Amino acid sequence: MKELQRFVRESLLKAGVTPLHAEKVADVFERATLRGVGHHDIYDLPGRLQNLTSKRINPKPHIQQLSKFEAIESYDGDNGLGEIGSSFITDRAMNLASQYGIGFCTIRHSNHFLAASPYVERAAEAGFLGLIFTRTRPAMNVPGINSNVIGNNPMGFAAVTGKEFPLMLDIAMAYTSNGKLNQMIQDEQPIPIFWGKDAQGNPTEDPVAVKNGGSINPIAEHKGFGLSLLVEMLTGLLSGGEVIDEEHPERGGVGVHSQAALIIKIEGFMDAELFRKRSSEMIDRLAANHREIRIPGQRSHKNKLQIEREGIELSPVLVRELDRWAEQLQISPLER
């Protein structure tokens, strides 16, 4: 993973990102890749490099404060990488939580933040209960409407436990993603009937029908719609950014992501040791007589240990892409 991190850092530097920011982004990519899920991780690096070198995304964003009132702050991300903006507000919210017990920061004119877990995992390691939210462009339908009306607006949280793994969740408010649909199409697998609708608005088990003019459903109908609207408010509205299908006056659909970080100082409530003990007892009660249970955060921790031990297998397509970028940016290719 050190070599992977080296590659991310050096390629970003060559693409114009500052050393401090490249360090932050490389940390996000490393954490995301260690989850071992095979998407929203190192596989997204070529896309980021493409956007940076084409100046679609600003390699050297100047993040500016828009508002501050004690424990809440908002920022403008200057169309920088989402990983930069989200790392920034997570750090700020941790600082505020240290001072006030809780901190809440928003950032507008950011971009895709890769995944939720890298930010909240870092907050958990620092002893906080961390939450992060991001709005996206419209990506799912809502009850009664058969088109992409609102983003799938992911969120994540994490907190330490007395176990070897933190409690951690990283989810979007839709039943599935385009990536997962493509996978199901490739594997010629049907999808659960409640995941999406076809072009006529009828429920379908055919992933192709969802892709071709259909749309993905929010989780549990009005519940997923409502939760995505909450995320939209916490991010787009409270950052003063774009909402729903709004475009940026000059950049169109680029830089219209907004994120929000909410950090709680656990030690403002109780001793850190007690929290670890109680959260472990919570897990033990969940797992009592239920060996099949999968506690949120458990699997990605297991994957992390395995990748750290055995390394990670990258697809030949990705390796070729990374080699091409190494040549273009004149850095050492990824050693394997």
Add this chain to the structure above:
Amino acid sequence: MKELQRFVRESLLKAGVTPLHAEKVADVFERATLRGVGHHDIYDLPGRLQNLTSKRINPKPHIQQLSKFEAIESYDGDNGLGEIGSSFITDRAMNLASQYGIGFCTIRHSNHFLAASPYVERAAEAGFLGLIFTRTRPAMNVPGINSNVIGNNPMGFAAVTGKEFPLMLDIAMAYTSNGKLNQMIQDEQPIPIFWGKDAQGNPTEDPVAVKNGGSINPIAEHKGFGLSLLVEMLTGLLSGGEVIDEEHPERGGVGVHSQAALIIKIEGFMDAELFRKRSSEMIDRLAANHREIRIPGQRSHKNKLQIEREGIELSPVLVRELDRWAEQLQISPLER
């Protein structure tokens, strides 16, 4: 509704609740009943009176502070009504948000809070973005386990808009409730195949099979499980209260609810007028060309207007119960 509020207030007073608390609880019952959903509202009053007069729930709780660190506080609810504890922490969190921009308060040893919307609606009316969370006793399964493992842990949020209604959501993390299952059984209707499992752990469309040894599913499998775990942490863990299936050493399953209120000062981010404008624009974009869309908070506002105009029809069963309580507590019966 004035008469209904009078009845709630007077019956609570006779059941031993203090005037200040009775006022708070009556407000919660009024707001919940005005939603017009026909459950978790005035229909729960007889149960509350039963618990108060039998001293299962403490009519005169002494709420005590357990911890404070700037904008975060935790309390013990002294086995009082959930409506008292949740009103209390909502008020406290609003005070903290006024001072710090955000406030977060938890309370343990509380009871069922009736519904989420009354608290967050009040916060929204005061200009805040309000969220509230409650843990419950185990009420749904989790992926891989066919029994009630964790609470359905409801949450709600609300914020003002420039429209006549606030954005508002009040949901549990399960696909359905026991009340809804009973309704489906009564109406001889099948349930969607993904709502629950039978006693053998197989998906079923038969609500009777779910009730008889089966269990209700969390929304979107691991997503609903993860979200309920988040609520469990924010409430049970951070309040120092019970978690999962823990019982109180003396009271058993009574008073093991915990709640958490999270309040954000919108004006810490932007002018209230601008927020109203932007939230209305958000709704307009959602509703553009989509007349069928139902914005969260819109229907309960419509119901509220109708009930205020035309009054509310109560079931003969409820009316008989309330008459019985009027006689027992020696107050004037509900005038209709």
